[in-house]
Amino acid sequence: AQTVTQSQPEMSVQEAETVTLSCTYDTSENNYYLFWYKQPPSRQMILVIRQEAYKQQNATENRFSVNFQKAAKSFSLKISDSQLGDTAMYFCAFMKLHRDDKIIFGKGTRLHILP
Amino acid sequence: DVKVTQSSRYLVKRTGEKVFLECVQDMDHENMFWYRQDPGLGLRLIYFSYDVKMKEKGDIPEGYSVSREKKERFSLILESASTNQTSMYLCASSFPGQKANYGYTFGSGTRLTVV
Numbered sequence: 001a002q003t004v005t006q007s008q009p010e011m012s013v014q015e016a017e018t019v020t021l022s023c024t025y026d027t028s029e030n031n032y033y034l035f036w037y038k039q040p041p042s043r044q045m046i047l048v049i050r051q052e053a054y055k056q057q058n059a060t061e062n063r064f065s066v067n068f069q070k071a072a073k074s075f076s077l078k079i080s081d082s083q084l085g086d087t088a089m090y091f092c093a094f095m096k097l098h099r100d101d102k103i104i105f106g107k108g109t110r111l112h113i114l115p
Numbered sequence: 116d117v118k119v120t121q122s123s124r125y126l127v128k129r130t131g132e133k134v135f136l137e138c139v140q141d142m143d144h145e146n147m148f149w150y151r152q153d154p155g156l157g158l159r160l161i162y163f164s165y166d167v168k169m170k171e172k173g174d175i176p177e178g179y180s181v182s183r184e185k186k187e188r189f190s191l192i193l194e195s196a197s198t199n200q201t202s203m204y205l206c207a208s209s210f211p212g213q214k215a216n217y218g219y220t221f222g223s224g225t226r227l228t229v230v
Contacts, residue, residue: 009155033217045205045221091157095218099165101146101211102173103219107157 002027004094006106013082014114020067021077021109023092030054033095034068035103036077040088048090051075079111087113118142121206121222128229134193136225138206146211147189148219149173149181152203164189165211196229203227 003026013019025034036048051059051068058066063080079086092106122137140147146165150158150173160173162181170181178200182190189208193200203226207219 035218043203043224045207045219047218050218099211101209101217102148102160102163104160105150105158107155 002029002094002096002104004092004104004106006090006092006109008109009107010110010112012112012114015082015084017082018078018080019082019111021079021090021092021111023075023077023106025073025075025092025094027073027094027096029096031097033097034066034075035093035095036064036066036075037091037093037105038086038088039091039108040085045091049077082113084113084115087111119206119208119220119222121204121225123225124223126225126227128193128196128227130196130198130229132193132196132229134196134227134229136191136193136204136206136227138189138191138208138222139187140189140208140220141187142208142210142220143186144208144210144220145186146209147183148207148209149179149189149191150205150207151175152205152224158205161191193227196227198229201227201229 005024032053034051038046038048049061067076089108093103095103119140148163149161164170164183180192206222
């Protein structure tokens, strides 16, 4: 069975700083997807970034980028130039390629951006 | 804009009541999911469905059932609500095979309190 571990339950950084959220996962699959989701206080889950396991290049979306280390089964999220609107719960998630495309989520990291 | 709509944002129900949580998506997605979210536990899959009238148990199906009579609607049923079912419930949908769009679209959640 796949598992996703986020070792940082809560973090705080000053506005404009760079912050990295950690995530490790365990799987015997070779082809899969990894995601970071953001859940702000409004509760709406938003997909931040996705990564295909067989792509070597790390995914990037504006200020958000990942460091994907397949051999180490590590998938960290870096937020550059953090903004107050980045304050949210962040979930790392795993999906193996399958008909039912179930996603397994980590327990989340609560990120506070301080003014 | 694509949407997953959950019928209630907040619900308060009494112990022993039968509770229906409704979810509707307008994207013609095949797969739909119900998760519950609890602090420190992340998101846990209750049930999912990959076709009309099809359903599969997730990780924590006990005390719940589901119904999917139409493609766009996926209902979560608490047969006899108990206080340990007080939680945030998130509905999501996806279209398997849309590689560029892997990942769920979520509803905005229903916070259920059972008293």
